Amino acid sequence: MCNEKELSDFLNGKTQHTIELFNHLVKEYQQIGDITIHPAKSMISFAGRKRFVYVIQLGKNFIDIVLPFKQPYEDNLCFNKIKLVPGSDDYNHHLRLYFKEDLNDEVKKFMKMVYESGC
Numbered sequence: 001m002c003n004e005k006e007l008s009d010f011l012n013g014k015t016q017h018t019i020e021l022f023n024h025l026v027k028e029y030q031q032i033g034d035i036t037i038h039p040a041k042s043m044i045s046f047a048g049r050k051r052f053v054y055v056i057q058l059g060k061n062f063i064d065i066v067l068p069f070k071q072p073y074e075d076n077l078c079f080n081k082i083k084l085v086p087g088s089d090d091y092n093h094h095l096r097l098y099f100k101e102d103l104n105d106e107v108k109k110f111m112k113m114v115y116e117s118g119c
Helices: 007-011 016-032 105-117
Strands: 036-039 044-047 051-058 063-069 081-084 091-097
Touching: 007 036, 007 051, 016 051, 016 063, 016 105, 051 105, 063 105
Parallel strands: none
Antiparallel strands: 036 044, 044 051, 051 063, 063 091, 081 091
């Protein structure tokens, strides 16, 4: 198929720090359950039965991820933005990871919730 991306297309040229953060995110999700990684045109998605997490940016020293939920979870310390997806009843919860420690218990709770909603 044309326009297919490989994971390496996203990781090439990224800092070691960013690659380690991404690998840590993958490892944490693998502890929750089976996942498949789907590189796409502009993002990387993780899937169980359906796609449930989106890596939307791999920065110099961070990665941005989006977790979609059917309701906004406003009472938290981890999401820097929560937006209703236009034309749907999904709320995208944006999270920026700078350090492996940013995947703390609160974040892991939301990671498990979104995984279970997608499996």
